[in-house]
Amino acid sequence: MKIGQDKLKKDEKLVLELREVFESYGFSRFKMSKFEEYVFYLENKNFLKTEQIITFTDRGGRLLALKPDITLSIAKTFGGKAGETEKVYYIENVYRYLKHTDEYRETEQMGLEVMGAVDTYSELEVILLAMKSLELIDKNYVLDISHIGLTMGLFESLGIEDGRAREALQNCISQKNGHDIEAAAPGISAAALDAIRKVIALPGDIGEALAVLEGLSSGNGMSQAISELKSLWNALKTTKYARRAKLDLSISGDVNYYNGIIFRGYVEKIPVSVLSGGRYDLLIQKFKKEGGAVGFALNLDDLALYYPRAAADENEVYLVYGEDADAGAVAEKAAALVKEGYIVKAQRTPPKNADAKTIEFRGRD
Amino acid sequence: MFSIALPKGRLADKTSKLLFNLGYIGETPADNRKLVFCDAERGVRYFLVKPSDVAIYVEYGVADIGVVGKDVLVEERPDVYELLDLKFGKCRMCVAAAEGYKPDMSRPVKVATKFVNTALAYFESVNRESEIIKLNGSVELAPLLGISDVIVDLVETGTTLKENNLKIIAEIMKVSARLIANKSAYKFKTREIDALAAALSVAVSAEK
Numbered sequence: 001m002k003i004g005q006d007k008l009k010k011d012e013k014l015v016l017e018l019r020e021v022f023e024s025y026g027f028s029r030f031k032m033s034k035f036e037e038y039v040f041y042l043e044n045k046n047f048l049k050t051e052q053i054i055t056f057t058d059r060g061g062r063l064l065a066l067k068p069d070i071t072l073s074i075a076k077t078f079g080g081k082a083g084e085t086e087k088v089y090y091i092e093n094v095y096r097y098l099k100h101t102d103e104y105r106e107t108e109q110m111g112l113e114v115m116g117a118v119d120t121y122s123e124l125e126v127i128l129l130a131m132k133s134l135e136l137i138d139k140n141y142v143l144d145i146s147h148i149g150l151t152m153g154l155f156e157s158l159g160i161e162d163g164r165a166r167e168a169l170q171n172c173i174s175q176k177n178g179h180d181i182e183a184a185a186p187g188i189s190a191a192a193l194d195a196i197r198k199v200i201a202l203p204g205d206i207g208e209a210l211a212v213l214e215g216l217s218s219g220n221g222m223s224q225a226i227s228e229l230k231s232l233w234n235a236l237k238t239t240k241y242a243r244r245a246k247l248d249l250s251i252s253g254d255v256n257y258y259n260g261i262i263f264r265g266y267v268e269k270i271p272v273s274v275l276s277g278g279r280y281d282l283l284i285q286k287f288k289k290e291g292g293a294v295g296f297a298l299n300l301d302d303l304a305l306y307y308p309r310a311a312a313d314e315n316e317v318y319l320v321y322g323e324d325a326d327a328g329a330v331a332e333k334a335a336a337l338v339k340e341g342y343i344v345k346a347q348r349t350p351p352k353n354a355d356a357k358t359i360e361f362r363g364r365d
Numbered sequence: 366m367f368s369i370a371l372p373k374g375r376l377a378d379k380t381s382k383l384l385f386n387l388g389y390i391g392e393t394p395a396d397n398r399k400l401v402f403c404d405a406e407r408g409v410r411y412f413l414v415k416p417s418d419v420a421i422y423v424e425y426g427v428a429d430i431g432v433v434g435k436d437v438l439v440e441e442r443p444d445v446y447e448l449l450d451l452k453f454g455k456c457r458m459c460v461a462a463a464e465g466y467k468p469d470m471s472r473p474v475k476v477a478t479k480f481v482n483t484a485l486a487y488f489e490s491v492n493r494e495s496e497i498i499k500l501n502g503s504v505e506l507a508p509l510l511g512i513s514d515v516i517v518d519l520v521e522t523g524t525t526l527k528e529n530n531l532k533i534i535a536e537i538m539k540v541s542a543r544l545i546a547n548k549s550a551y552k553f554k555t556r557e558i559d560a561l562a563a564a565l566s567v568a569v570s571a572e573k
Contacts, residue, residue, distance in 0.1 A: 140553060142552040142553070144552070175445070175446055175447040176446040176447065176448060176551075177446075177447040177448075179449065179450040180447075180450070183538075183539075204555070246552075250446070250548075266548070266549045266552045266553075267549075268549075268553050270426075270549060271424070271425055271426020271547050271548075271549045271550065272426075272444075272548070272549060273548070273549065
C-alpha cells in the first residue's frame with residue numbers, strides 16, 4: 001500500500017526522509033533497549049545534561065533507569081576498533097526532566113554519530129548532514145557553529161583567570177549582552193572589554209568572523225580552535241550550504257562533553273534550537289577506547305506543532321449507522337467511501353459536535 | 366513583520382513612546398485601551414502583558430522581542446538574548462531590614478521576598494546561610510510583623526521603606542529595562558532586530 005505523504009505528520013515524514021539520507025551515507029540504524037542500569041548513568045553523570053533520571057528496581061533487585069540520553073549508550077557499544085570509522089543513526093525516545101513544567105517528559109530524538117577514526121572530513125560530513133536535516137524541515141534555517149575552546153582560549157588570551165568572572169562573562173557572551181560586561185567582571189581592562197564586545201557582534205560571514213577572532217588570539221587554546229574551524233570552513237564554503245552557516249560564540253556546550261567544534265540548528269518557525277551536536281572525543285576516551293566522535297541529535301517533538309500538516313480533514317465523513325444495521329453492510333459501505341477518497345469515522349450515534357459531513361446509513365443501500 | 370511584548374504599566378508607556386517617536390508604531394497604548402496592536406503598514410505587532418510574563422512570551426517565540434526589567438531576567442533566567450540596556454525604569458535590588466536590626470550570625474537569616482532565586486544567590490555569594498520565605502506582595506511588612514529578619518526587594522525612591530521604618534543594608538544590583546530577543550527569531554530577523562536595537566540605543570542615549 002502506498003502511503004500519501006500528505007497523510008503523514010511533519011515528524012513522521014522527516015524521519016522517513018532522513019533515514020534514506022543517513023543510510024545513503026553509510027549510517028546504519030542502532031536500536032537500543034528502553035532501560036540501562038542506573039549505575040551506568042551514575043558513573044558517567046558528567047556526560048549527562050540532566051541529573052534527574054527516572055529509576056525503578058527490576059525483579060532481580062537491579063536499579064534500572066529510563067534512558068535520558070542515547071549518545072552515552074552508543075559510545076559504550078561502538079568505537080574503539082583501531083583505524084576504523086563506525087557510523088550509526090537512531091530514532092529513540094528519551095526521558096528528561098523539564099525545569100519549566102517541573103515534570104518528566106518523553107521526547108523523541110533522531111540523531112547520528114561517527115565514532116573511531118574521525119577527521120575533518122567526518123566533521124564536514126556530519127555538519128552537511130545536519131544542514132540537510134534542517135533544510136528538510138524548513139528551507140529557512142541557520143546552523144550556528146562554534147568551538148568549545150574559543151571562549152576559554154579567549155579568556156586565557158585576555159588574562160581573565162577568576163572562575164566567577166569567567167562564568168559571568170560566558171553568560172554575557174551567551175546572551176549577546178554587551179552592556180553588562182563591566183558589571184560581570186569589575187575592573188576588566190579596556191582591551192578585554194573591547195575584545196568581548198567584538199566576539200558578541202561577530203560578522204555573519206564565517207571567513208570574516210574568523211579573521212576577527214584571529215586578531216584577538218594570543219593563546220594556544222584559541223589558535224588551535226581557530227585553525228580547526230578554518231579547515232572546516234575551507235571545506236564548507238564551497239558547498240551550497242555555506243551561506244546558512246554562521247560562526248556564533250553565543251552557543252555553548254559542556255566542557256565535560258565536547259572538546260572541539262559544537263553547533264546548533266534553528267528553523268524559522270520553531271522558537272528554540274531543534275538540533276545540536278559537536279565533537280566529543282572525551283566520552284569515547286572515558287570508555288577506554290581510541291579515537292574520537294562527532295554527531296548530532298534532532299528534537300522531533302515540536303515539529304508537528306509548528307509545522308501542522310495541511311488540513312486533510314476536508315474529506316472526513318461520519319458514517320452513522322442505525323441500531324439494527326447489519327455490521328457486514330456497514331463495513332461494505334465504509335470501504336466504498338474510503339475507496340472514493342473519504343476518511344470515514346463509522347459510529348452508531350450521531351456525533352455531538354459534528355465537525356464534518358454526516359452520512360446516515362440504515363442498512364443496505 | 367515582528368512582534369513585541371511589552372510589560373503593562375510605566376515601562377510600556379515609555380517604550381511605546383520611544384517606538385512611536387522612531388516611527389515603528391502609529392499609535393501608543395495611551396491612545397487606546399486595546400491589549401494587542403497590529404500595525405500592518407509598519408509590519409509591527411505588539412501586545413501588553415504582565416511584566417513578569419514578558420520573558421516567557423519571548424522565550425516561547427510568541428514575541429520576537431520584548432522589554433523587561435533586569436530583575437525579572439536575573440530571577441527567571443530565561444533562555445533569550447539580552448541586546449540592550451534601555452536605561453529607564455531604573456531602581457535597585459536591595460536587602461533591607463528594620464531600623465536597629467542586628468544580624469544574628471549563629472542562625473540562618475530569614476528573608477522575605479518575591480525574588481527567591483535572586484535572594485538565594487545573593488546570600489550564597491556572601492557566604493551566609495538563608496531561609497527564604499516567598500511573599501507575593503507587601504513584602505515591607507514582613508520584618509515588622511516578625512516573619513523575617515530582612516527583605517529583598519526593588520527600591521526606587523526609598524519612600525516605602527522609610528514609611529515602614531526599614532533601611533537598606535546592602536545593594537544586590539542595579540536594575541533597569543532591557544531589550545530581549547528570542548534566540549531563534551534573532552537568527553532570521555537579525556537585520557530588523559539589530560536596526561531597532563541601534564535606533565533605541567541612540568534614542569535612550571539622547572534622552573540622558
